[in-house]
Amino acid sequence: MKVLILYFSGTGNTKFIARKIGVELEERGHSATPASVEKLKPTEVGSYELLVFGYPIYGYDMPDFLNDYLEQMSLPSSRNAAVYYTMGYDGGNSLRTTAERLTALGFNVVGTAEFKMPGNDGLAIMDKDSETVHKVLNTDYEESPDIVERVKDLVDQIEGGNNQNGDERDSVLPQKHILYRFLTPITKFLFKLFERGFTGRFRADDSCIGCGLCERICPADNITVRAGKVEFGDDCYFCLRCLHQCPVEAIQITRFTEGKFRYRGPTGDYVPAPLEQNREAKNR
Ligand SMILES: Cc1cc2nc3c(=O)[nH]c(=O)nc-3n(C[C@H](O)[C@H](O)[C@H](O)COP(=O)(O)O)c2cc1C
Ligand code: SF4
Ligand code: SF4
Numbered sequence: 171m172k173v174l175i176l177y178f179s180g181t182g183n184t185k186f187i188a189r190k191i192g193v194e195l196e197e198r199g200h201s202a203t204p205a206s207v208e209k210l211k212p213t214e215v216g217s218y219e220l221l222v223f224g225y226p227i228y229g230y231d232m233p234d235f236l237n238d239y240l241e242q243m244s245l246p247s248s249r250n251a252a253v254y255y256t257m258g259y260d261g262g263n264s265l266r267t268t269a270e271r272l273t274a275l276g277f278n279v280v281g282t283a284e285f286k287m288p289g290n291d292g293l294a295i296m297d298k299d300s301e302t303v304h305k306v307l308n309t310d311y312e313e314s315p316d317i318v319e320r321v322k323d324l325v326d327q328i329e330g331g332n333n334q335n336g337d338e339r340d341s342v343l344p345q346k347h348i349l350y351r352f353l354t355p356i357t358k359f360l361f362k363l364f365e366r367g368f369t370g371r372f373r374a375d376d377s378c379i380g381c382g383l384c385e386r387i388c389p390a391d392n393i394t395v396r397a398g399k400v401e402f403g404d405d406c407y408f409c410l411r412c413l414h415q416c417p418v419e420a421i422q423i424t425r426f427t428e429g430k431f432r433y434r435g436p437t438g439d440y441v442p443a444p445l446e447q448n449r450e451a452k453n454r
Contacts, residue, residue, distance in 0.1 A: 176224070188204040258292060392404075
């Protein structure tokens with residue numbers, strides 16, 4: 171089976187899982203191509219037999235900008251799809267709602283999975299020598315039994331997908347406790363308030379060296395570095411990539427992030443898609 175694993179990853183967790191799913195698929199004899207939505211235009215998504223779609227949870231749901239991507243995406247004749255997300259603590263009913271979104275676009279969702287990973291939001295306000303940070307740095311996410319099992323389970327669902335009847339298909343759409351149905355709109359609303367509150371609170375402090383990296387890696391094109399001065403616009407996805415990737419830890423959102431931990435992904439070496447792209451172009 172030819173599988174496209176399409177994902178967005180702000181700080182590396184979702185990309186890490188995309189790679190793990192790809193390796194598992196390849197080991198089982200399938201062809202798997204992980205690709206970031208930042209590298210692949212929605213209208214240039216090529217032909218494949220199954221789409222795996224992965225995203226980080228923001229406010230108990232899929233980041234809004236990915237809705238636009240999905241709606242513009244060119245659809246192949248085979249419409250089988252699987253969905254996963256990564257989260258820090260809880261993703262609410264997001265698997266179900268995203269599966270329903272994909273179904274409305276004409277996909278047949280055959281598998282779903284959630285992955286608990288380090289929360290890039292909480293880590294940005296954690297002391298560098300805190301217990302949580304030590305735990306994150308000392309965990310071997312490559313060999314985590316929970317992640318390995320969940321990846322295998324998702325690929326099992328994908329492989330069984332074509333043979334599922336209607337009831338079995340419905341069972342891959344997890345429906346969390348009924349309370350989540352009410353909770354999700356509330357958390358979404360709170361998240362919108364949070365976004366509004368923090369728009370305009372991003373800043374580069376005096377330690378900024380004007381290197382321009384934040385401008386190059388921002389997926390929303392929301393940062394401009396002019397004459398060594400960093401300016402943030404109003405179109406932020408709140409992915410926190412700039413904050414975690416700045417080489418001198420100059421980016422702050424309020425004083426609570428000052429001197430706090432910066433997260434470079436589960437293996438500590440996350441390279442955002444635009445930089446990877448530049449490197450590939452240079453090596454050509
Ligand atoms: C703005 C924002 C909102 C978040 N909201 C949630 C949430 O509601 N629930 C949760 O479990 N994790 C939440 N997180 C944590 C991320 O979902 C989690 O760290 C994810 O794995 C990040 O993936 P990435 O590294 O691929 O960007 C949030 C992170 C950010 C930046
Ligand atoms: S990445 Fe950091 S140091 Fe470089 S321009 Fe941006 S804020 Fe300044
Ligand atoms: S400015 Fe916003 S969208 Fe851009 S990298 Fe920073 S947090 Fe992400």
